[in-house]
Amino acid sequence: MSDFCDPVMEAVAEVFCNGGDFVDMILAAKEAACMGINKIQLADLIKRVLIEADLYSPEAEELLILTVAQESQGGTYLRQLGNGPALGIFQMEPATHDDIWENFLGYRESLGERILDVAGMFNGPDSKELEYNFRYAILMARMQYYRRREPLPAVNDVKGRAVYWKIYYNTPSGAGTVSEAISNYERYCRAV
Structure with missing residues (x-):
């Protein structure tokens, strides 16, 4: 059985074991087949x-996992829906x-060079890379949190991570909610 079929079969089996009917099993299979990375x-x-x-x-690892779960449904989307500007699995605008480079990494030359080196980017920072260079997207999402003075939430504090994401990634004026981030984490990336 292929890797593609594993999550589909798991979803169908879970619905079946919980007393779901045929329609529920078809819907679960369809949803599992459309999930991200x-x-x-x-x-x-x-x-x-x-x-x-x-x-x-x-x-940091757990915070980025929650972020990718919320921002792109676990890597399902590489571009913001509705023609918005956000790019990549972390949906960074x-x-x-550019703000991270101008106001944070621009003052930390060795850190900026390390980011570019690990991401395999030799022509300088470029936001277009966020869409298809996963290494760069991971590192830039990490930088969005790294530049904050407040400590990262504990590994076992899902709600704390969701609040931290809301404040420092989505921002208080963003459309996402803490409860939505928790739900998407549970749905797309929990128990990794």
Whole structure:
């Protein structure tokens, strides 16, 4: 059985075991087939990239996993729906990308060079890379949190991570909610 079929069969089996009918099983299969990147591989990539860039902590890993779950439904979307400006699995807007470089990394030359090196970017920062360079998207999402003075929430504090995401990534004026972020984390990326 292919890797594609595994989550579909798991979704159907779960519905069946919980007494769901045929229509529920079809809907579960359809939803599972449309989910984003394999959550185990995505979490592994996040961890490996953070370690390589010397930016790893379990708290940072979990915060980025929650962020990708909320922002792109676990990597389902690479461009913002409705022709918005956000790009990549973390749905970072080019303006945010540019602000990180101008007001944070621009004053931390060695950190900026490390980001570009680990991301395999040799022509300088470019927000277009967020869409298809997963390494760069991971590192730029990490920078959005890294530049904050407040400590990252504990690994076991899902609500704390969702609140932190809301304040520092989505912003208080953003459309996302803490409860939505928790729900999407549980749905797309929990138990990695």
